[in-house]
Amino acid sequence: xxxxxxxxxxxxxxxxxxxxxxxxxxxxxxxxxxxxxxxxxxxxxxxxxxxxxxxxxxxxxxxxxxxxxxxxxxxxxxxxxxxxxxxxxxxxxxxxxxxxxxxxxxxxxxxxxxxxxxxxxxxxxxxxxxxxxxxxxxxxxxxxxxxxxxxxxxxxxxxxxxxxxxxxxxxxxxxxxxxxxxxxxxxxxxxxxxxxxxxxxxxxxxxxxxxxxxxxxxxxxxxxxxxxxxxxxxxxxxxxxxxxxxxxxxxxxxxxxxxxxxxxxxxxxxxxxxxxxxxxxxxxxxxxxxxxxxxxxxxxxxxxxxxxxxxxxxxxxxxxxxxxxxxxxxxxxxxxxxxxxxxxxxxxxxxxxxxxxxxxxxxxxxxxxxxxxxxxxxxxxxxxxxxxxxxxxxxxxxxxxxxxxxxxxxxxxxxxxxxxxxxxxxxxxxxxxxxxxxxxxx
RNA sequence: UCCUCGAUAGCUCAAUGGCAGAGCAUCCGGCUGUUAACCGGAGGGUUGCAGGUUCGAGUCCUGCUCGAGGAGCCA
Numbered sequence: 344x345x346x347x348x349x350x351x352x353x354x355x356x357x358x359x360x361x362x363x364x365x366x367x368x369x370x371x372x373x374x375x376x377x378x379x380x381x382x383x384x385x386x387x388x389x390x391x392x393x394x395x396x397x398x399x400x401x402x403x404x405x406x407x408x409x410x411x412x413x414x415x416x417x418x419x420x421x422x423x424x425x426x427x428x429x430x431x432x433x434x435x436x437x438x439x440x441x442x443x444x445x446x447x448x449x450x451x452x453x454x455x456x457x458x459x460x461x462x463x464x465x466x467x468x469x470x471x472x473x474x475x476x477x478x479x480x481x482x483x484x485x486x487x488x489x490x491x492x493x494x495x496x497x498x499x500x501x502x503x504x505x506x507x508x509x510x511x512x513x514x515x516x517x518x519x520x521x522x523x524x525x526x527x528x529x530x531x532x533x534x535x536x537x538x539x540x541x542x543x544x545x546x547x548x549x550x551x552x553x554x555x556x557x558x559x560x561x562x563x564x565x566x567x568x569x570x571x572x573x574x575x576x577x578x579x580x581x582x583x584x585x586x587x588x589x590x591x592x593x594x595x596x597x598x599x600x601x602x603x604x605x606x607x608x609x610x611x612x613x614x615x616x617x618x619x620x621x622x623x624x625x626x627x628x629x630x631x632x633x634x635x636x637x638x639x640x641x642x643x644x645x646x647x648x649x650x651x652x653x654x655x656x657x658x659x660x661x662x663x664x665x666x667x668x669x670x671x672x673x674x675x676x677x678x679x680x681x682x683x684x685x686x687x688x689x690x691x692x693x694x695x696x697x698x699x700x701x702x703x704x705x706x707x708x709x710x711x712x713x714x715x716x717x718x719x720x721x722x723x724x725x726x727x728x729x730x731x732x733x734x735x736x737x738x739x740x741x742x743x744x745x746x747x748x749x750x751x752x753x754x755x756x757x758x759x760x761x762x763x764x765x766x767x768x769x770x771x772x773x774x775x776x777x778x779x780x781x782x783x784x785x
Numbered sequence: 786u787c788c789u790c791g792a793u794a795g796c797u798c799a800a801u802g803g804c805a806g807a808g809c810a811u812c813c814g815g816c817u818g819u820u821a822a823c824c825g826g827a828g829g830g831u832u833g834c835a836g837g838u839u840c841g842a843g844u845c846c847u848g849c850u851c852g853a854g855g856a857g858c859c860a
Contacts, residue, residue, distance in 0.1 A: 383823085384816040403817065420810090435818065455811060456795065461821040462809050463797055467852055523858085539860075564858055565786075571859075656856085682860065699860075711860030754860060781852075 355427055360396035363440050366430045373398070373442065376478070377422045377453075379461060380415075387416055389444070390437075391426060396611075397480060399436040400426050402444035415447065420457045421478070423450040466771075473776055474785045484612035485772050488605055489761045493557075495604035496578045496755070499597050500555045505580055508547040508554040510540025516735035523563040536561035541752060542739055544581035545715060548750055549742060555580040567780045569769040570657065570707055572758055574778035581752030587686070587696040587714040590751040591672055594700055594710055595628040597755075598670060602626040605764055618766040622704070625668050632672040635694065638663050654680045661705040670709070674698040683725040686714040686749075696751075706763035712753020719743035 358371040375393030382388075389400040404412045418424070428442040435441075458468075459475050469476045476482055497507070513527070513534045524535040540556035547554040557578045564571075580593065602623050605613070613620055633641070642649050642659055649659065655673075664671055675694040678687060685695035697713030716722045722743055726736050761773035771777040776785065 379821075381819045381822050382816085383819060386817040386819080388819050388822085390820090399820085401818080405817090433818095435820080437820065457810085458795065460796065460810050463821095465797075465853090467792095468796070541860085562859065566857090566859060567853090568855065568859095577860095654859095685860095697860080708860080713860085756860095 358430075360391070360393045360398045360438075362395070363398060363430050363442070367432055367440070368429060370427060370429050370445065371442070372425060372427045373400075374425045374450075375423070377418055377420055377424060379420065380418070382416050385412075387412065389415065389418075389426070391424075391442070392478070392480075394483070396438065398438060398440065398442055400428060400442040400444050402447075407444060407446070411447070414449075415444075418449065419453040419455045420460075421475075422453040424448060425450060470771065470777070470782060471785075477775060480615055482772065484609075484615040485761070485765050485767070486775060488609050488612050488765055489757070489773055491605055491608055492601055492761055492764065493576075493578075493757065495601040496597070496757075497557070498604070499600040500578075500580055503553070503593070505553040505555045505582070506547075506551045508544070508551060508556060509558055510537060510543035510556040510579075512537045512558065516732065525561050525563045538562055539577070539754060540579050541581065541754065544579055544752055545739070545742055545750065548581050548583040548752075549746065549748075553580070553582040553585075565780055568657065570759060570762075572770055572774065572777055572779060575770075575774070576757040577754045578757065579752060579754040581750065583748050583750045585751040586749065587698070587751055590712060590714070590753060591630075591632070591674075591698060592628075594672075594698075594712070594753060594755075595630045595670075598630075598700070598710075598760075599626055599628055601760065602764065613765075616765055616767075618764075622668075622766075623764065626670065630670050630672055630700070631667050632674055632698075633663070634675045635673055635677065636675070638673050641666065652677050652679065657707055660701050660707045664701040664703055664705060664707070668703060670703060671701050672698045673701060681713070683729040683731065684715050684722065686716050687721075698753075702759070702763040704763065704766070706759060708756075709759045709763060710753050710755045712751065714749065714751040717743060717747045717749050719747065 353370055356366055356369055356371045358366055358373060360373060360375070363371065373391060373393055375391045377389060378392040378397055379390040380387060385404045387402050389402060391398050391400050402412060402415055407415070425448045426442060426444055427446040428444040431441055431443055432439060433441045458472055459479065477486065513529065514537050515534060524538055527534050527536065538560055540558060544554055544556055555578060558576065559574055560577045561574055563573070585593070606620055606623055636651065638655070639649055639651050642662060645662055647659060647662065655663070663673065674697070675688055676697050678685065678693055678695050681695050681697050685697045688694045688696055695713060699708045700710035701707060702709045716725065719740065723740060726733060758770040758773040762770045765773070767773065771779060
């Protein structure tokens, strides 16, 4: 990267912590924040954070002079600064490289009461200080993995020929009429925040064939568990002519692609959060498939008090997923516990062509999807059965009037996937600024 | 909405019904290879709020507020 046969001119390279290994014995300039420091009289170790990583910078009185040394020694945690120095390989330094400081500039000196110290903190305090908490290496790693998961979703679907057609956030009515929605005023008319882009996707596939929407979703439910956020992100692929079985294959290929992408690109981040990649590398197609009926039998054998027709609780999902090392599909749910648009199973109208994908290790449902009703008359019947306001679904019924085709789609919850891949105990760390019951700030 | 647990220094936590404490952070001082550095010193409190019992309440009782975990709910 740089030549070591130095002339009288010593070039200074702008670098980042993550790339510093390429500049061994060269002078580089790093821009970042003071994460921590350790001082020992005439030598000081500055731990610099620049967003790409953390590096130890060593400054001595001999190297930068008494005045500059004392100024640096008094610098507060999280002060922003620019450091110039020589990159040295040193096994004593965390990360294997350190910077021998030749020069530094303080950009902004931080106040002396930065709340997030390097000691332990409680979750309430950390969430109150989420705007600062995201600076810590662990949170940076999780959110970096999230970004890579999002990228992998888009890369995979683009590669498979899906077109990104986003659905509106402001909608005139509930997509399903089941869940509690946030309402807002739309110039005198009531509008709701989207809980799914699926119905709009179904319109879009008749124009593009294969589409996906990717955006935030809002549920005004008073859910208070490790798997729930009030505002979360979903990617929802939908394709014309795609059968139920083809959809399952698409799902397992997408999940596998995401896991492989993270394993290939986020080694440092996985190691930072202490996630064992071994468990993830087992995720390869095909994923096991179990029908709802067989899942009920499995639970009964394990002593769970459940009868056919009951929906699964979180503990049930965990018990089912525990039987498998890979994500598992639960298919053919009872018609009455699924949404109105689900296509009945041929020859078995009591169940539908719907499937949930349950993540391993107790992370529960990460995908829900299925084949949609494409017959006009059946769909109309279901809308009546569910007492849905017909006027809100007229455009949706139009899709069955003008060139309807069999089609399928699914929705994947990004935060639950991030929680699973990162091995986290709660989805609140998987999104930059979580919106939860009792928490709207910061 | 329900169940369980919790709230004491900026943070994490101690304190048998009997003087309000420690570590970290902050401030002052020391130390030329530290690894959440270490060593010495200082400042820092309406014990979530409102009542009650008691000679005496951080501690026991009642109500409330806030939070956490879970349930219900939830493609």
